[in-house]
Amino acid sequence: MTSINWMEEVKKRESDLIKDAQQLLRIKSVLDDENSTLDAPLGEGVKKALEFMLQLGEQDGFTAKNVGNLAGHLEFGQGEEIVGVLCHVDVVPEGDGWSSDPYGADIRDGKIYARGAIDDKGPTMAAYYAMKIVKESGLPVNKRVRMIIGTDEESEWRCVDHYFEQEEMPAIGFAPDADFPIIFAEKGIADYDLVYKPAVIEKEGFDSEVIEFSSGRRYNMVPDYAKAELAVLQGQTDIVQRFDEFKRKKELAGKVTVESGKLVLELEGVSAHGMEPDNGKNAGLLMADFLSELNLDGNSGKFFRFTANYLGKDSRGKELGIAFSDDITGDLTINVGKLSYSRETGGRAGLNMRYPVTTDLEKTKKILYQLIETEELTIENFSNSHPHHVDENNFLVQTLKKVYEEQVGEKAELLSIGGGTYARSLESGVAFGPLFPGRPDIAHQKDEYIIIEDLLRATAIYAQAIYELAK
Numbered sequence: 001m002t003s004i005n006w007m008e009e010v011k012k013r014e015s016d017l018i019k020d021a022q023q024l025l026r027i028k029s030v031l032d033d034e035n036s037t038l039d040a041p042l043g044e045g046v047k048k049a050l051e052f053m054l055q056l057g058e059q060d061g062f063t064a065k066n067v068g069n070l071a072g073h074l075e076f077g078q079g080e081e082i083v084g085v086l087c088h089v090d091v092v093p094e095g096d097g098w099s100s101d102p103y104g105a106d107i108r109d110g111k112i113y114a115r116g117a118i119d120d121k122g123p124t125m126a127a128y129y130a131m132k133i134v135k136e137s138g139l140p141v142n143k144r145v146r147m148i149i150g151t152d153e154e155s156e157w158r159c160v161d162h163y164f165e166q167e168e169m170p171a172i173g174f175a176p177d178a179d180f181p182i183i184f185a186e187k188g189i190a191d192y193d194l195v196y197k198p199a200v201i202e203k204e205g206f207d208s209e210v211i212e213f214s215s216g217r218r219y220n221m222v223p224d225y226a227k228a229e230l231a232v233l234q235g236q237t238d239i240v241q242r243f244d245e246f247k248r249k250k251e252l253a254g255k256v257t258v259e260s261g262k263l264v265l266e267l268e269g270v271s272a273h274g275m276e277p278d279n280g281k282n283a284g285l286l287m288a289d290f291l292s293e294l295n296l297d298g299n300s301g302k303f304f305r306f307t308a309n310y311l312g313k314d315s316r317g318k319e320l321g322i323a324f325s326d327d328i329t330g331d332l333t334i335n336v337g338k339l340s341y342s343r344e345t346g347g348r349a350g351l352n353m354r355y356p357v358t359t360d361l362e363k364t365k366k367i368l369y370q371l372i373e374t375e376e377l378t379i380e381n382f383s384n385s386h387p388h389h390v391d392e393n394n395f396l397v398q399t400l401k402k403v404y405e406e407q408v409g410e411k412a413e414l415l416s417i418g419g420g421t422y423a424r425s426l427e428s429g430v431a432f433g434p435l436f437p438g439r440p441d442i443a444h445q446k447d448e449y450i451i452i453e454d455l456l457r458a459t460a461i462y463a464q465a466i467y468e469l470a471k
Contacts, residue, residue, distance in 0.1 A: 006407070006460040009133045014456060018112070021125040021455070022105035024052055025114035029090050029121075031155050041070055042090070042158070046151045049089035049121075053128070053149050060132055071163035072149050074128070076135045079143040083469045084173025085131065085462075086160075086422035086429070087124035088153035091116035093217050095224055095271050097446045111449040119273075119443035120153070122450035123176035123434040123458065130462030134470070141470040146170060150422060153177075154220065157385070160425050171428065172396045172469060175421040176462060178431035179441075181404045181412035184397055186431070187275075187329045187354040188361065188387040189420045191219045193338075193380045194372060196306070196347040198299040208232045208239065210291060210300035211262060213341035215284030219352040221337050221444050222280030224271035226287035230263045239263065239294065246290050252281070265290075273444040274335035274352040275418035277315040280445075284339035285312040303347035306375055311336050311349060321371060322364045326356040328389065329416040332364075354418040357387035388424035396428050396469070403465045407457075410437075432465065434458040 010017070032043025040047040047069050057074035058064040066072045075082075094102035094115045105114040112122065124147075131145055148170075150159035209231045216223030232239060240256050243265055247254050254267040267287045272280030285307065291300070292308035310319045317323045317334050325331045338350030355361065361384070372379055390397060392414055401412040423429035434454065435441060442448050 004137060004139070006133070006463045007456070009137070009463065010129070010456050010459045013129055013133070017125060017129045017455070017459065018452065020056060021112060021122055024049060024089065024121045024125060025105040025112065025116055026103050027052060028103050029116070029151070030093050031090060031152065039069060041068070042151055046090050050149055050151050053089060053124070057128070057147075061135070062131070067163050067166050070151060071159040073146050073167070074131070074149070075144055075146040076131065077141040077144040077470060079141070081143045082168060082170040083143050083145045083466065084170030084426060084429070085127045085145070085147045085466065086150070086173055086175040086177075086425065087127055087147060088120050088150040088159070088177065088422065089116075089124060090151045090154050091119070091121070092154050092221055092444050095446055097224070099447050107452070110452050112452060112455075113447060113449045115448055117448050117450040118435065119448070120177045122455055124149070126434060126455055126459040127176045127462050129459050130466055133459075133463040134467050139467055139471070141467070143470040145466055145470050148422070153422060154218065156383075160422060164425065170426060173423070173426050173429045174396070174400065174432040174465070175423040175429065176433050176458065177421040178417055178419055178433070179415055179435045180408075180433040180437065180461075182397060182400050182414055183417050183421070183423070183431035184390045184392060184414045185328050185357055185416035186388040186420055186424050187356060187416070187418045188359065188385060190353045190355065190361070190382065190384045192351055192353070192382040194349040194351065195378045195380050196303045196376070197378075198343070198346045199376070206233070206297045206301070207235045207295040209297040209343065210304070210341055211343050213287070213291075213339070213347075215287065215340070216336070216338040216350065218274075219337040219350050220274035220335065222269070222272040222274060222277055222282050222335060223284045223337065223339070224269045224280070226267045226269070226283040226339070228265045228287055228291060229259075230265070232263050236263055243290060250286060252286065271445050273419065273441070274337055275333065275354055277333060277335040279441070282336060285336055288312055288339065299343070299346065300341060303341055306377070307336075307339065307347070307349060317353070321367050324356060324359050324364070326358040328358065329356040329387070329418070332356060332359065333418055355387070357389050359387070385420055385424065388429075390428060390430055394428060396430060399468050400430065400432055400465055403461060403468055407461050407464060433461065
């Protein structure tokens with residue numbers, strides 16, 4: 001068999017790879033449910049990104065299929081079995097504070113800066129070029145290789161749900177949407193809302209009332225901004241002084257204004273991926289902590305004290321009584337990705353709970369429901385994605401270990417993550433790159449980037465992996 005230098009093949013296509021990655025990154029493919037249509041069920045931007053990949057593949061000779069403008073695939077090869085490469089082209093909202101246009105795909109200091117650069121458009125293009133290299137090499141493959149392209153990974157996974165209702169399930173596969181070497185275990189992920197309905201409480205004996213409060217856009221992002229509007233009956237100067245002191249102690253940016261007679265407090269935090277809330281500074285929880293110390297009206301006081309006491313003190317569910325850890329996937333984590341309150345409708349905290357593979361979820365839910373009932377709240381919109389774990393002796397895992405060790409020259413340690421990738425859609429699926437050991441994880445953060453050298457290295461690894469799995 002003719003040997004092939006995978007990196008050399010990548011280098012031949014480097015300029016095209018970077019150009020195509022930039023074009024994909026310049027599409028603002030954020031979920032837009034509000035403007036969904038039958039033709040664009042998740043919004044025009046998401047549809048445009050999917051169409052870009054399908055058209056690119058068709059031009060390069062892949063078999064392309066659009067599945068309801070929710071997902072699609074590109075395929076080559078022959079055989080009964082399918083090797084799946086599971087990617088997504090939707091991105092989380094860009095947030096604030098970028099040094100350059102989040103959809104400009106600017107190149108600076110050997111990095112491409114854009115929302116989606118590392119999660120997951122850059123890796124998607126790396127995997128695409130890896131498939132292209134294997135296809136163009138003429139090396140024999142005995143399986144079909146299929147890139148499955150999703151468009152709702154950052155939200156409700158409606159794309160893969162719809163896709164696998166219509167299409168075959170690959171026997172094995174990987175998702176280029178996490179870390180190298182190999183992610184063989186992923187925590188379960190449950191999203192739910194804790195809801196407080198305002199009660200009839202005497203409106204006396206307080207200094208301030210929260211009229212409106214908002215922070216966060218997604219369950220799986222640490223909010224980087226919070227805004228509270230207060231009606232202050234007395235002590236406004238004191239509140240302003242206390243807020244300034246709070247910002248100073250916490251080393252946070254923010255401001256105070258007066259609008260239409262209301263005191264408006266704004267606070268800036270640091271966004272991060274919800275799988276590890278401690279990597280960010282949750283502006284919503286920090287603002288709730290400040291508000292909980294004020295002499296508020298009964299309704300807002302109750303909600304913000306609950307939030308500060310049960311959600312704001314740690315990210316491991318200790319105050320909620322549901323802390324748990326195992327040796328495979330580590331700690332249970334809680335990210336409060338959305339937090340809101342209004343005088344008319346009450347308060348709502350949107351939680352993203354990531355729990356270890358050995359967690360007894362029913363026991364955890366029972367503890368949670370008992371506490372919430374005691375605190376006169378309710379739980380709504382509970383959704384769950386079960387944990388995922390592939391045996392280390394599995395053919396897929398052993399093959400990817402071999403490829404990684406040959407290309408990188410380091411031992412391929414098996415890792416677990418709190419993040420959820422499309423790999424969990426498959427019985428035999430793992431996450432495989434693109435983030436190399438020692439690199440900072442800047443997914444979901446401002447100034448997200450991918451290092452071009454790493455993009456090329458990942459492409460070479462993916463090319464060999466696809467060939468080894470499909471030959």
